[in-house]
Amino acid sequence: MVSLRSMPRWTAEADVVVLGAGLSGLVAAVTAHEAGAHVLVLEKMGPDRAGGISRVRYPQIVWAPRPEKLSALIAYQTALNEPNPLPEPELRAWAEDMVGLSPWVGEHIAAAGYVWSPWDASVLNWVPGPEFPEMPGADCVDRLFAAGPGSGGLWRAFAALREHRGIAIRYDARAFELVQNGDQSVAGVLAREGNQTTAVRAHRGVVVATGGFDAAPELLRDYMGFAEAYPIGSPHNTGDGFRLLQRAGAAMWHVRNPTITGGVWPAIKVPEHAAAFFAAQNLGVGSYIEVAKDHRRFYAETGGWNRFHNKLQRFGGWVDQPIATMLPVHMILDDRVRRACRLARPIYWNAEMEHRWSADNSVEVAKGWVIQAGTIAELAAKIGRDPEALMATVERYNTDARLGQDPEFGRAPERVAPILEPPFYALALVPGLVGTTGGARRLPDGRVLDHDDHVIPGLFEAGELGSPLANLYENGSFLTEAIRSGRAAGASAARARS
Numbered sequence: 001m002v003s004l005r006s007m008p009r010w011t012a013e014a015d016v017v018v019l020g021a022g023l024s025g026l027v028a029a030v031t032a033h034e035a036g037a038h039v040l041v042l043e044k045m046g047p048d049r050a051g052g053i054s055r056v057r058y059p060q061i062v063w064a065p066r067p068e069k070l071s072a073l074i075a076y077q078t079a080l081n082e083p084n085p086l087p088e089p090e091l092r093a094w095a096e097d098m099v100g101l102s103p104w105v106g107e108h109i110a111a112a113g114y115v116w117s118p119w120d121a122s123v124l125n126w127v128p129g130p131e132f133p134e135m136p137g138a139d140c141v142d143r144l145f146a147a148g149p150g151s152g153g154l155w156r157a158f159a160a161l162r163e164h165r166g167i168a169i170r171y172d173a174r175a176f177e178l179v180q181n182g183d184q185s186v187a188g189v190l191a192r193e194g195n196q197t198t199a200v201r202a203h204r205g206v207v208v209a210t211g212g213f214d215a216a217p218e219l220l221r222d223y224m225g226f227a228e229a230y231p232i233g234s235p236h237n238t239g240d241g242f243r244l245l246q247r248a249g250a251a252m253w254h255v256r257n258p259t260i261t262g263g264v265w266p267a268i269k270v271p272e273h274a275a276a277f278f279a280a281q282n283l284g285v286g287s288y289i290e291v292a293k294d295h296r297r298f299y300a301e302t303g304g305w306n307r308f309h310n311k312l313q314r315f316g317g318w319v320d321q322p323i324a325t326m327l328p329v330h331m332i333l334d335d336r337v338r339r340a341c342r343l344a345r346p347i348y349w350n351a352e353m354e355h356r357w358s359a360d361n362s363v364e365v366a367k368g369w370v371i372q373a374g375t376i377a378e379l380a381a382k383i384g385r386d387p388e389a390l391m392a393t394v395e396r397y398n399t400d401a402r403l404g405q406d407p408e409f410g411r412a413p414e415r416v417a418p419i420l421e422p423p424f425y426a427l428a429l430v431p432g433l434v435g436t437t438g439g440a441r442r443l444p445d446g447r448v449l450d451h452d453d454h455v456i457p458g459l460f461e462a463g464e465l466g467s468p469l470a471n472l473y474e475n476g477s478f479l480t481e482a483i484r485s486g487r488a489a490g491a492s493a494a495r496a497r498s
């Protein structure tokens with residue numbers, strides 16, 4: 001942290017300074033502005049890449065529980081968070097916000113000219129209902145929403161509101177340090193704009209809403225134990241807010257949970273792009289398998305893992321798919337799969353912002369991202385695997401697949417087909433993250449706590465960074481929390497003592 005005494009001159013000022021123009025930051029800015037505060041948003045990226053993962057046009061699902069489900073919601077979220085419990089009064093306050101959120105969101109979405117409506121489950125072939133129906137209170141998951149038309153309306157609506165209301169934003173302004181008084185209270189923030197350092201005075205508070213740290217390999221390694229993992233979302237969420245909060249003396253929480261809240265997904269990382277492609281799962285043609293470091297299969301590749309955020313029910317509980325612990329992992333496929341099934345999903349960050357994967361994978365084969373060979377033995381040699389071992393795995397799978405069976409892992413018969421038609425291909429799969437929840441410990445109203453459980457005056461947090469949600473993830477709750485916490489932090493900051 002920088003102390004106020006050692007500060008150069010302030011170069012800008014506002015009542016409330018919001019760091020990050022993702023969904024949570026924009027909601028905080030709009031809310032603080034509605035409460036009469038003079039607001040300034042500092043956003044690290046330029047207008048074409050600002051907005052983090054919130055700006056991408058994926059099927060953004062928002063979980064909006066009904067008020068009459070309050071008790072069920074408290075029970076359900078207690079079960080999801082179990083290893084990292086929230087204190088009861090905080091959980092209740094959070095749940096009360098959650099069940100009261102939908103009308104407020106609907107009004108704001110409509111004011112921006114967008115539509116807030118029940119989510120169409122057929123878009124993702126999603127089975128409506130809770131991800132963990134066996135848990136107490138699961139029936140609180142009975143209402144999902146989305147902002148349209150099309151996908152991605154949620155962020156666009158709040159971005160439009162910020163603009164219509166004349167709330168100031170400085171793009172290409174990377175916040176890196178808070179300025180604090182001797183009593184720890186936050187007086188402002190330093191940001192890098194090109195070669196310049198901007199010192200912004202915050203009369204009431206700073207809201208840190210800089211998203212997750214899934215694009216910070218050293219934080220993923222040091223705090224979450226990932227030797228290798230990549231963002232499927234924004235490659236610009238490099239953990240700046242995480243470090244800034246640590247330096248300010250905040251207590252951190254929810255960094256490493258027994259399961260990774262948003263899941264550990266098969267992803268495709270290529271040198272040309274900083275984020276990973278979201279690998280397609282459950283392909284329509286069955287002549288493919290996935291093999292681990294030991295050249296053997298490790299699960300039913302066509303299972304409906306999507307439905308549980310890539311978690312497996314094991315040992316009486318839930319665990320993450322173990323892809324991160326068994327690298328290298330390769331998908332091995334034949335030419336029928338290559339021709340018919342796009343190997344990366346055509347949505348999410350890379351697909352929208354950088355490169356849309358070709359439907360028949362031919363572009364990616366030509367780029368060398370998908371390795372091609374005439375035989376399995378040749379393929380094994382090209383990807384550094386033992387040819388005998390890989391051939392044995394393929395032959396074992398093929399022997400059963402010719403009979404329409406998968407006794408080893410129980411793939412459904414219609415999803416089983418032998419890998420026969422050359423050329424053959426290998427695609428390296430790596431762990432991909434949709435987000436991280438670690439960050440500063442915050443109260444439901446967004447105030448940040450230090451290591452002695454004291455509030456750090458003038459400091460607020462919102463969104464995925466420091467989310468109260470930990471461990472198991474219910475679909476739609478990240479976006480709801482981005483809105484809920486943005487609204488809470490924006491309101492708290494606006495009424496904070498100057």
Ligand SMILES: Cc1cc2nc3c(=O)[nH]c(=O)nc-3n(C[C@H](O)[C@H](O)[C@H](O)COP(=O)(O)OP(=O)(O)OC[C@H]3O[C@@H](n4cnc5c(N)ncnc54)[C@H](O)[C@@H]3O)c2cc1C
Nearest residue numbers: 020022024044051052054061175211233463464476478479
């Ligand atoms: C593929 C994918 C699918 C998902 N699907 C769903 C879903 O259906 N439902 C759901 O609930 N959730 C979903 N999520 C999660 C959800 O999208 C995110 O949790 C949510 O959008 C995070 O919002 P945020 O405001 O916290 O962060 P972001 O949207 O990531 O915004 C962070 C902002 O901060 C800026 N920033 C970073 N560092 C700085 C700095 N130093 N100074 C200034 N600005 C900075 C970034 O550029 C960015 O604009 C999905 C995530 C992914 C990746």
